Amino acid sequence: MEKPSKEAIGTTGISRRSFVEGAALAAIGATAASALSLTGCSPAPSNSAENGNAANAPSAAPSPSTVVELNPQDDSYDSYSGDVSAIFSPITIGSMNLKNRIVKSAAGSDTMPKGATEMSQNAIDYYGLIADGGTALIILETGTLSPFGLTNGSKPSEQGVLEAQKIADRIHQADAYVGVQFGLGTPLSPITQVNDYTNEEIKALVKDCGEAALRLKNAGFDCVEMKGATTDVLNQFLSRSRNFREDEYGAQNNENRVRLFKEIIEEIRSQCGEDFTILTLINAVEEMDSSLGDNDGFIVLEEAQYLAQELEKSGADFIQVRVGVPGQEVTCYGPDCNHTGYKMDGATGFGTQFDYAKHFEGLMDGSHSGVGGFIPLAKKIKEVVDIPVGCAGNMDARLAPDLINAAVANGDVDLVFMNRMLVVDPELPKKLEEGRRDEIAPCTKCFHCHAKPLGEAEMCRVNATTQFAYTEEMPEGYALEPAEKSKNVMVVGGGPAGMEAARIAALRGHTVTLYEQKDSLGGLLGTAQAYKGTHERMGDLKDYLARQLEIASVQTVTGQTVDVDFVKSEGPDVVLVAVGGSRESKLSSSASVNVMDVGSIDLNEIDDDVVIVGGNLQAVDIASFLIAQGKHVDIVNPGAKDVLDIEQSPWVRRFTLPHLYAKGVKVYNEADATEVTDSGLRITMRDCGLDKEIVCGTVIECWDMVGNTALVDDIAATGIEAYAVGCDAPKNIQSAIHAGNIVARSI
Structure with missing residues (x-):
């Protein structure tokens, strides 16, 4: 189609008795969604105001059959035809010839110890493993390099270039490219509000960005990504809601509003030359979430399209697209947060719900539980520029391969940005390209990995090495060390703790048999999916762990009760007891309650x-x-x-x-x-x-679960080596998998 001109853009119920013990455990995978729709009781009809129909509501209450569901979901988004050829087609971005379309987006890895004076082995391995797994381009966050003064607003160190080269060289060895994302508002330029900068300070910032990019180029990096998205300082210059300057960097018109961003791109190009790639990151549209709908001065699509065209003219090679939401900013890169909780699709975090048919100008796809939500926005930006465009936003190529492959094949997006999925399984690209989708560890959208900004420990529910490699618990790092002596290992319990323990023990060279009392594996994963719904993909996690047992040649026996006599009869060298915690009952029913x-x-x-x-x-x-x-x-x-x-x-x-x-x-x-x-x-x-x-x-x-160590204590009393795996301190799925991994590494 013909691109709009700059002027055109810039001027304007089955019965379910024993719910969690019976049907819920059988509800793993695709059957869970259908089972939960037949709950034996009818959900309360939504009111018309919640569905945006208040103005046209009839005087009488509508019948349930006429009420339109807010943000209905299309559960077919996880389809897989086997064709991922578009995702794995090559593309040229600036001076980089990428082997596929998968990019590791910038996000805090927390792999550098405080006060570091050299590049940590943790950081080198963390990003190196992602490169080994087939990712074409890896974008680092500034935190990994900030100790060496290479990013903007930093004081360069003489050793900095050499330290940064270690990680650049490691990524290049895996046939991948590497870049760094940075923005404005840094330790040596601590101003954080657009209106506080003097004109002289702005000119210094522009020069500083160019010098930082040149330092990174000299350190072996292939590109930088300039961040003008979310609610960062550079984005404030673009927004009429916050930029009240009256000089040439004000928001009185489009030309002034985008001036700083353009000058930064031009300065980077001037200092680094044509052989250095410049990526940019922008908000395609913004929406007030904390006071839903109050969008005065927020960026609209036409303004973003104008910005995209001007960035292209200034020398940018690529544009990544996000949305801007100031209240719960995590939505800018993790729109799946808006779908957390059973039937909470569109939740803002403020007790209201987005209506995806209207909010974000109706251009955010909210029908896939957060997956691929920014694709329509990327498509709109692509319509007005000739440089490639891509997006993040839960672009989970494992979970929705057909959806994402089609977006690339149709030209809606050129690059697929992922972060959490590659943290869970760095080999995701390689496995997907080789047709081993069932071997990819699933991201379950728990967001434990982004907890640090809110003052809590970061970790991964599925990948126990994340934030634990090179710690006292896991000093060997990410790799599994072979067992000194192969042992006959019995694992008791087929929940996530037991399945992970069996997997790790077998991969280390032990002979492993897993026993589960029930007729199927998964433990409480079925219960979790029944209550959570399909959003967190508990069924996928169960299927992945079961597949890993097959790959690791773990023998599984279901329908088997294990007691001390049975253990003696089998004669294992080691027993790992992963039977989960127990619950207490403290209340009794009355005649009517x-x-x-x-x-x-x-x-x-x-x-x-x-x-x-x-x-x-x-x-x-x-x-x-x-x-x-x-x-x-x-x-x-x-x-x-x-x-x-x-x-x-x-x-x-x-x-x-x-x-x-x-x-x-x-x-x-x-x-x-x-x-x-x-x-x-x-x-x-x-x-x-x-x-x-x-x-x-x-x-x-629903009291907190308590320790359940009777079996492990009884086994240990016989002289057989036995360990509790999570059942001594039950908490959640993450702690169960972590316990399974750590204990199995120790035997």
Whole structure:
């Protein structure tokens, strides 16, 4: 199609008794979604205002058949035809000839120790393994290089170039290119607001960016990515909502608004020459999330298209596209956060919901649980420029290979930016290209890996080496060391802890047999998917772990109860006990109020008014699920407010909890459940000493799981080497997989 001119752009119910013990465990994978739609109770119809139809609503309440669902999901987005040829086709970006379309986007790796004076082996291995796995281009964040003064606003060190060359050389050895992303507002230029810079300081910033790019070029890097997206300082210059300058860098018109960005690109080109590639990162559209719809002065698509054209004229070789949301900025690169929680599609993190048909100018695809959400925006930018365009935004090529391959093949995007998926499995590109999709470790969108900005430890739910390699727990780093002596290892328990322990032990050279009491593997992954829905892909995780057992030649035996006598009869050298934690029951039903244990819920007997006792992630997940069924839910949390749902990542909590509050969930923190009465549950609120009765018909006990070490203690008492794997300190899936990995590395 003909590109718009610069002027045109710039001027304007089945019965499910024993829910989690029976059907939920069979609901792994594709069947889970269909099973959960037949819950035995009808969900409450959405009101018309929530669906954007308030102005045209009839005077009488519409019947459920006429209510349009807000942000309906297309669950077919994970289809796989086997054709990924477009993703693995070569492309030239500036002076780089990429072997495929996969790029590792910039994100904090936290691989450099504080006060580092040389490049850490952790950082070299972390990025080197991603390059080995087939990624064509790796973009580092400034944090990895900042100790050496190579990025803008830094004081260069004499040793800096040599240290940076170590990681550049390692990535080049794997036939991949390497670059660095940086923006404005750095330690030596600490100003963080657009209106605070003097004209002289702006000129110095421009020169500084050019000098930093040249330092990186001299250190062996192939490109830089200049960040003018999210809510960073450079983006502030572009936004009429924040730029109130009255000089030539103000936002009075498009020309002034984009001036600084253009000058930076021109300076980098001037200092680095034509053989150095310049990438840019912009917001294609912005949306106020904390006060939904109040978008005065926010960037609109036409402004972004004008910016893209001007960047191309200034010498940029590529444009990466995001969205801008100031409140929960994680949405800028992780739109799947907006789908966290059961049937919470479009959650803003402020108790409201985006309507993807209207918000973001209707150009963000919110129908795939966050996957590929920015593709339509990238397509709109591509329509007005001749340089390549790409995007991040949960571009999970494992999960949605047909969707993403088609986007590349159709010319909607040129590069596919990924981060979390490559952290989970650095070999994702290689495995996908070789047709081994079932061997790729799945990203389950838990966001534990981005917890550091919110003051919590970073880790990966699935890849136990992330943030643990080269620590006291894992001093050997990412590689598995072969066992000194092959042993006959018995693993008891087929949940995530046991499956990971069996996998690691076998890969190290042990002979491993795994025993599971139930008829199938997966442990509580089936329960988790039943309550969470398909968003976090618990079924994919179960399938991946089961496939890894096959690859590692682990013998699996299901339907087998293991006790001390059985262990003696089998005579293993080592026993790894991964039977999970146990739960206590502290309440009893009354004549009219039914008490259920979280492990054996009968959905058809749950009253419309429910109280969940417990403040852990299972309690919150079940609350989300029941709210979607039209139930009225309250939570009695024995702990403090700041530990509510603590087992999930802080980002998940930031989106899920406000949604529950907005749906009427009342949480009683620091409260004790004391008695089930004939009309509800009596509690004592410890912070104020108040006794209160919550009227309800059902109480669900969801106490924190406790250690379950009886079997391992009994086995150890016989003299057989035995270890507890997660069952001694049960917490969540991440801790279970971590325990399995660490223990299996030690035998």
